[in-house]
Amino acid sequence: MSSLSVFDQLAMHDFAADLPAAWLHRWARAGRPVFRASRERLFAAGESATRFWLINSGAVVLDFAVPGRGDIVVERLRQGSVVGWSWLMPPYRWRFGAVVAEDMHAIEFDAAMVRDMIADDAELGRDLNARFLTVVADRLHAARQRLAELYAYPDSDPGDYR
DSSP: TSSSOHHHHHHSSTTTTTSOOOHHHHHHTEEEEEEEEOOOEEHHHHHHHOEEEEEEOOOEEEEEETTTTEEEEEEEEEOOOOEEOOSTTTOOOOOSSSEEEEEEEEEEEEHHHHHHHHHHOOOHHHHHHHHHHHHHHHHHHHHHHHHHHHHHHSSOGGGGGG
């Protein structure tokens, strides 16, 4: 995958495949293909969010520190996923951490360049912001499902609590 141009990788990625070619060309200028080895920490909660990634292969786990328990994995992201959205909103600090779980090939983006691109083109900005909002909503939904499974009463009918 890394022998392909960033444009080609974007055009084949689930997150961006349906974008107009002109937008993909603009967006591609802010990205570069990267390989990250398993166990490499991409970022930790609280650090400055200066980059984000579109995964082409491999996996990344999102985690956060729990006092007395260490880093707890909250989600596993695979091919076709986006890693990072904290770069979109001030103060541009990661809200979670991320560690490569399986060797990863990805497109890594310079967040400041993408923010500038979003600010310069209102139509593109609305589209990309909507795509990232969908990522945030999907992650929130997945977290709610995990919490429901964790705290569910195994012998009860969910209707008992309405």
